[in-house]
Amino acid sequence: MGSPKITKTYPSQQLSYETSNPVPLHSFGETLLAPLGYIVLGRSGDKAANCNIGFFVRRDDEYEWLKSFLTVEKIKELLGPIDYTGNAIDRFEMPNIRVVHFLLHDHLDRGYNACSKLDTLGKNDCEYLRAKLVEIPKQFLDRGRV
Secondary structure, three states, X not given: OOOOOOOXXXXXXXXXXXXXXXXXXHHXXXXXXXXXXXXXXXXXXXXXXEEEEEEEOOOHHHHHHHHHHOOHHXXXXXXXHHHOOOOOEEEEEEHHHOEEEEEEOOOOOOOOOOOOOOOOOOOOHHHHHHOOEEEEEHHHHOOOOO
């Protein structure tokens, strides 16, 4: 069969960025302190020593809030001083599926075989962050938990 006759080089992933059109968080109205996971779903896992974490929501207005709320600085704050070790964090959005995605560089130490963390595969990082208490618009909480 042989090698493909036509090949194409694709550009690398866009550089990390914050949302281009943040909505003021107060514009979503009254908030209540609740676990992020009450309205935000997610998934995480390892890529060698890096950890991917994607957060997604059900509705467009929730996505406007999510992409305005979940900044790189907010992720650092939610991780806290023990779990954020100063390594780079990349952020980008996937609007068609309402996702805000983060890549935590070297978050898993030296990767699965050498990692000194309890979660060597990064599977619990998402749930750890979803359990954090944050100010969530009441209108979203009134719709019910995910």
